Amino acid sequence: NQGVTMKILMVCDKVGSAIYRLALGVQKYNQHLDINIIAVHPKRPDSEQLRVWEEEGKKADILDFEYWKTYIYLRDNYPELMNKPKILAHYNPYNIFEEKWEELDLIIAPNRTIYEQMRRNQKVRYIPITIDIDKFPYQREYGDSNMVNMVSGRIESKKGALEVAQVCKELGYKMLLVGSISRRDYFDEIVETGVVEFRENITDEELLKAYQESAIHICNSIDNFESGTMPVLEAMAVGVPVLARNVGHIPDLFNGKNMVVRKGQPEDNEDLKKELKSLMEDKKKRLEIRENAWGTVKVRDDRRRAIE
Numbered sequence: 001n002q003g004v005t006m007k008i009l010m011v012c013d014k015v016g017s018a019i020y021r022l023a024l025g026v027q028k029y030n031q032h033l034d035i036n037i038i039a040v041h042p043k044r045p046d047s048e049q050l051r052v053w054e055e056e057g058k059k060a061d062i063l064d065f066e067y068w069k070t071y072i073y074l075r076d077n078y079p080e081l082m083n084k085p086k087i088l089a090h091y092n093p094y095n096i097f098e099e100k101w102e103e104l105d106l107i108i109a110p111n112r113t114i115y116e117q118m119r120r121n122q123k124v125r126y127i128p129i130t131i132d133i134d135k136f137p138y139q140r141e142y143g144d145s146n147m148v149n150m151v152s153g154r155i156e157s158k159k160g161a162l163e164v165a166q167v168c169k170e171l172g173y174k175m176l177l178v179g180s181i182s183r184r185d186y187f188d189e190i191v192e193t194g195v196v197e198f199r200e201n202i203t204d205e206e207l208l209k210a211y212q213e214s215a216i217h218i219c220n221s222i223d224n225f226e227s228g229t230m231p232v233l234e235a236m237a238v239g240v241p242v243l244a245r246n247v248g249h250i251p252d253l254f255n256g257k258n259m260v261v262r263k264g265q266p267e268d269n270e271d272l273k274k275e276l277k278s279l280m281e282d283k284k285k286r287l288e289i290r291e292n293a294w295g296t297v298k299v300r301d302d303r304r305r306a307i308e
Contacts, residue, residue: 027306042073064087089108181200218243
């Protein structure tokens with residue numbers, strides 16, 4: 001109705017996650033809309049989270065669920081709040097077909113692989129993952145560091161960090177690992193290589209500094225696990241050449257000149273070593289990748305996603 005602002009409630013998994021940061025971008029650049037963001041843990045929500053959800057869910061005109069597990073939990077436990085328009089941003093390629101999703105009014109697919117798999121559902125729309133470009137400005141200075149960078153919200157075997165550390169040790173490179181520990185025994189194995197500097201729970205300013213110190217950023221995740229990752233975009237924005245596997249949104253981003261995409265599996269250390277060494281020893285190529293990557297990532301700004 002004219003003069004009436006719809007209340008939109010965005011429900012995320014946890015404060016500070018990649019999903020939460022994406023929601024903040026939508027809110028930040030849609031000041032004309034009444035958007036509220038809350039977090040409800042998908043497995044172990046506390047009583048305060050559920051109190052806030054129930055209170056805000058009743059007031060909302062549109063429910064925007066940013067994580068499928070949180071949505072399933074709340075749908076099953078609060079059916080009385082679900083009789084209103086519902087959106088789901090579906091970031092998980094491994095859970096596309098476990099639910100039918102017919103009860104949703106709109107599904108947001110973050111990359112074309114997920115979109116193509118969900119196209120049989122006519123209510124799906126492709127809206128790419130983005131970052132806040134203002135927080136990750138392009139650095140003109142690019143020195144002679146041999147620091148290899150990995151950034152992960154949860155440091156676990158599916159991210160392939162151990163293999164990167166092992167290869168860095170063989171090649172005599174340093175590794176800068178940023179993130180949070182998921183499995184202590186796995187993390188200890190990474191640190192035991194002796195080449196890793198670990199930074200945990202850092203601010204966006206400290207994350208920017210980590211990129212600025214690095215020569216190469218690596219994404220070494222297994223197949224059918226990622227929808228992003230956001231650090232790939234952050235590295236490209238700052239000017240850190242990316243070495244990745246063809247996972248998540250890498251097929252959407254790669255144009256043949258803006259990164260190196262290797263074909264080996266995460267555990268294929270020989271392929272990883274060959275590609276990493278080749279890229280590290282070819283500074284001319286890295287400088288070209290930096291420029292081409294910026295041309296790609298500058299249109300992946302939160303402002304565009306917020307509009308869509």
